Amino acid sequence: MATFSSLTRPISESSLIALKLGDQSPNSLGFPKHFVFSRHGFCSFPPGLVHIQLKPSLAIKNSYQTESSTESTVLSSEVPILSCSEAIERLRTSRETYKSKEQYLAMYSSVFGGITTDPSAMVIPMDDHMVHRGHGVFDTAAIMDGYLYELDQHLDRFIRSATTAKIKLPFDRDSIRRILIQTVSASKCRKGSLRYWLSAGPGDFQLSSSGCHQSALYAIVIQNQSPPDYSGIRVVTSSIPIKPPQFAVMKSVNYLPNALSKMEAEENGAYAAIWLDFDGFIAEGPNMNVAFVTKEKELLMPEFDKILSGCTARRALVLAESLVREGILQNIRVDKVTVEEGKNAVEMMLIGSGVLIRSVVQWDEQVIGDGKEGPVSKALLKLILEDMKLGPASVRVPVPY
Known part of the structure; x- marks a missing residue:
């Protein structure tokens, strides 16, 4: 939570903001005569003009910022006006100042109608309704050894999500599929992931998408530099409410509950938080499904009617049939799962x-x-892993590099 200890005194005495009547310096902010800051908002003020002198030596830090990130938010006394080329150059320089475990190798945008391999150009318009209204859907397909894993399965779910979100496709399914494959080809990535979005499109800052002239398709190829980790993990029960079924079954960009749930887990030293549905049954994790193995050697997975239908989870159910034939499992069941059943299982997995x-x-x-x-x-x-590398053509789409 943000710290506002400096505002416990009258604001005119605060070291954060100094009120100066009649100060016309270029670094002051002018407000109409009927406005003045208080601890709780705005209130009336006698006639005249109030100017607020910003002191660039102080910044407000929230609980999630580090000391180094706080220093970078110090206010500047001068805000430059940049040309397009200057803005892009600053964006490029900004990207070079921080390290990320992910590299962005190629991006397609229907807005500029092509693919770029320059990370500084991998941007979308601010007036895109996916940005300021969350009106968009997305999906992801893994890239393994130059093949896209379960591309068609993910693409089918992507289109279902778009239909539910009332977003019209800018192209037909075959064209979208071809664009996605070409984007991976341009990236030269042979192991990573392809994430793609369909938004209501740019147009305005209104609530309805009626002002958007056309939906927009975006796709980006991501390569993670971190080595895979399959070791055992700890989870907690999420206190963040799960999304209602109408939204939970759709893979939309409205991921604030998911993000807060994940953050809650991390704050408690866990990897993920598990959601329960409104009836108290086990639902899913913030961006993964959950499954159990009972004492009777039964693979048990929650029903998909109120949660996202995971492509990997459904594929795991198919592959698990071989474990039944081998006697490792006795049965596979998709059903309602109570917390007691889950916690008493001999195995649990995300x-x-x-x-x-x-x-x-x-x-x-x-x-x-x-x-x-x-x-x-x-x-x-x-x-x-074997299916990703050696599976049938139904789950592996070759990329023509």
């Missing part, structure tokens, strides 16, 4: 395109099984 299969060894204070990665989790992870 499933998604980002984590693939990740064993959960503790949920809240409850140790799952023997507190180690389970054999079914390990076997499913092996099957998924």
